[in-house]
Amino acid sequence: MCAERSEEDTLKSPGNGTDMPSHVPVMADEVVDFFTGGLNKGLLVDGTAGAGGHLELLSRALPGMSFLAVDRDPAAVEMLRRRFSDNPDVTVRHGSYTEIPEIIKELDSGKASAALFDLGLSSIQLDDPLRGFSYRYEGPLDMRFDDSTGTTAGELLNRISEKEIADLIYKYGEEGRSRRIAKAIVLNRPIITTLELAEIISASVRRNSFKILSRVFQALRIAVNGELDQLEMLIDDLEHWTEADARIAFITFHSIEDRKIKLLFRDTPGYRQHSPRWVVPCEDEVRRNRRARSARLRMGIRV
Numbered sequence: 001m002c003a004e005r006s007e008e009d010t011l012k013s014p015g016n017g018t019d020m021p022s023h024v025p026v027m028a029d030e031v032v033d034f035f036t037g038g039l040n041k042g043l044l045v046d047g048t049a050g051a052g053g054h055l056e057l058l059s060r061a062l063p064g065m066s067f068l069a070v071d072r073d074p075a076a077v078e079m080l081r082r083r084f085s086d087n088p089d090v091t092v093r094h095g096s097y098t099e100i101p102e103i104i105k106e107l108d109s110g111k112a113s114a115a116l117f118d119l120g121l122s123s124i125q126l127d128d129p130l131r132g133f134s135y136r137y138e139g140p141l142d143m144r145f146d147d148s149t150g151t152t153a154g155e156l157l158n159r160i161s162e163k164e165i166a167d168l169i170y171k172y173g174e175e176g177r178s179r180r181i182a183k184a185i186v187l188n189r190p191i192i193t194t195l196e197l198a199e200i201i202s203a204s205v206r207r208n209s210f211k212i213l214s215r216v217f218q219a220l221r222i223a224v225n226g227e228l229d230q231l232e233m234l235i236d237d238l239e240h241w242t243e244a245d246a247r248i249a250f251i252t253f254h255s256i257e258d259r260k261i262k263l264l265f266r267d268t269p270g271y272r273q274h275s276p277r278w279v280v281p282c283e284d285e286v287r288r289n290r291r292a293r294s295a296r297l298r299m300g301i302r303v
């Protein structure tokens, strides 16, 4: 499946015609096709609404439905509120997707007939030096999706043991040089900024490898935000707030997450895999949006 869209269309689509920072929604046509394929009414929950790129397209494609947009990042929520202020069909709430059952209850909106989760972080978050997600820009080592609460990446790295650092780099970053990197981190503590950390990592492996840097930064982000625990909680709870026949889609960027979703749709009673079971971005999309290259879309139906 590969959409016929020009580079200009893709670059324009998420910007909403405003000067707000933008994020290009991944596999947007495939996501829209999946949801429009079997839905025309009810509630669609976007549990990781981000910049609202997918949501905007879905709200246009499914005029009979109502939409709940949730995001853990207060700045994203503020942007979503502005973006959808003229759309009475879209309700925006701040919170984790693990809090969706309470949000739905409070709204008295009934169970969802569709849900989308586009995991990970947005380009807007990655490109903001003050959020500390990127090894390319100097900034504080923060990395919290919700920067109003919790422990920053700097606080975590400067506190935990060398073994704990090595384990998280190995487990969440799937980086084989984890012990060497962890040793260098501990020797150079305290580490305050993103570029300081990037230099320590590069020196420890004696090369400037973007792959290694991005694996270590991704691992730290996953640990700081408890992303795998959050996903487990979401998976455990999903059947309680989605209707029978609900269409559910996940976009993942990490093999551990993808495996969890595969097991959910393939092996868990109460779900079946949709066909095709998964989709990756076509070459053209990857050429237009490099950040899409490691994405995988999995689709399932509640039975």
Ligand SMILES: C[S@@+](CC[C@H](N)C(=O)[O-])C[C@H]1O[C@@H](n2cnc3c(N)ncnc32)[C@H](O)[C@@H]1O
Pocket: 023, 024, 025, 026, 047, 048, 049, 050, 051, 052, 053, 054, 055, 070, 071, 072, 073, 076, 095, 096, 097, 098, 118, 119, 120, 121, 122, 145, 230
């Ligand atoms: C890849 S972006 C989503 C982009 C969105 N689909 C779009 O088209 O603009 C992922 C978003 O998920 C949010 N997020 C991460 N973990 C979350 C969680 N546990 N609950 C809710 N939102 C979360 C991040 O703050 C980020 O805004």
